[in-house]
Amino acid sequence: MAAARLSGTEHRLVSLPLSRIRVIMKSSPEVSSINQDALFLTAKATELFVQYLATYSYKHGRGKEKNALTYTDLSHTAEECETFQFLADILPKKILASKYLKMLEKEKQDGEVREDDDEAEEEEDEDEAVGDSVGS
Amino acid sequence: MAERPEDLNLPNAVITRIIKEALPDGVNISKEARSAISRAASVFVLYATSCANNFATKGKRKTLNAGDVLSAMEEMEFQRFVAPLKESLEVYRREQKGKKEARKDKDKKADSEEQDKSREEDNDDDDERMEEEEPNDEEEVDN
Numbered sequence: 001m002a003a004a005r006l007s008g009t010e011h012r013l014v015s016l017p018l019s020r021i022r023v024i025m026k027s028s029p030e031v032s033s034i035n036q037d038a039l040f041l042t043a044k045a046t047e048l049f050v051q052y053l054a055t056y057s058y059k060h061g062r063g064k065e066k067n068a069l070t071y072t073d074l075s076h077t078a079e080e081c082e083t084f085q086f087l088a089d090i091l092p093k094k095i096l097a098s099k100y101l102k103m104l105e106k107e108k109q110d111g112e113v114r115e116d117d118d119e120a121e122e123e124e125d126e127d128e129a130v131g132d133s134v135g136s
Numbered sequence: 137m138a139e140r141p142e143d144l145n146l147p148n149a150v151i152t153r154i155i156k157e158a159l160p161d162g163v164n165i166s167k168e169a170r171s172a173i174s175r176a177a178s179v180f181v182l183y184a185t186s187c188a189n190n191f192a193t194k195g196k197r198k199t200l201n202a203g204d205v206l207s208a209m210e211e212m213e214f215q216r217f218v219a220p221l222k223e224s225l226e227v228y229r230r231e232q233k234g235k236k237e238a239r240k241d242k243d244k245k246a247d248s249e250e251q252d253k254s255r256e257e258d259n260d261d262d263d264e265r266m267e268e269e270e271p272n273d274e275e276e277v278d279n
Binding site: 013014015016017020021023024025027028030031032033034035036037038040041042044045046047048049050051052053054055058066067068069070071073074075082083086087090091 | 143144146147150151153154155157158159162163164165166168169172173175176177178179180181182183184185186188189193198199200201202204205206209212213214216217220221224225227228229231232
């Protein structure tokens, strides 16, 4: 592994810092304690996961022709591959702002007709209330 | 162990190195892709922890152990990790055993260094510092 290139270390079993992995694990409220082997395995598994996610996304992504790994490749993986489905929430598909605005517009139009009346009334009520308190 | 949001991130330099090693030479990894993978890795840790914890709870144990993590991998459909993990664990155990014997008199010093680690890791953009964190490795690697 390339860790050998850096300074004098011959090899390293795991390159991610165990202390940080422990902090993340402990941030889960139901976990009370973790033994050293479990901590090591989780760190190592996370490394394997990073490798796997990167290679899988590269192989199945479109960036391959351009010799690049892009965000789109990753979000595509989260969407298409069942094993990586748990990432769907943090790797959402990107859409154009113009498309998003259209979506918002459409949603608005659907609910608008009824809501319009209610909102107008509420506003009036508030105005009155303010007027009262000032007057008294 | 104070918990700030950035404590739940993994060091970018290390993540980038792992990605680069996994992909063919010369592949360009966008900045966005790197940070996405880094976030994914943190989520993976939490997911694995929670699965492993379920196994520990089932076994009426309070401490997560190696078996729990391995069972979690299977449950998460990462069976392909199980064999390489078992292998590394064996090497790790051997190493730890060697360390313990070599360390006996250095114990106190190592302990106090360990406590400082988490604070130092905040913005590891340089690899050198990563190397310094475990000063004992260099001497004991060859056994």
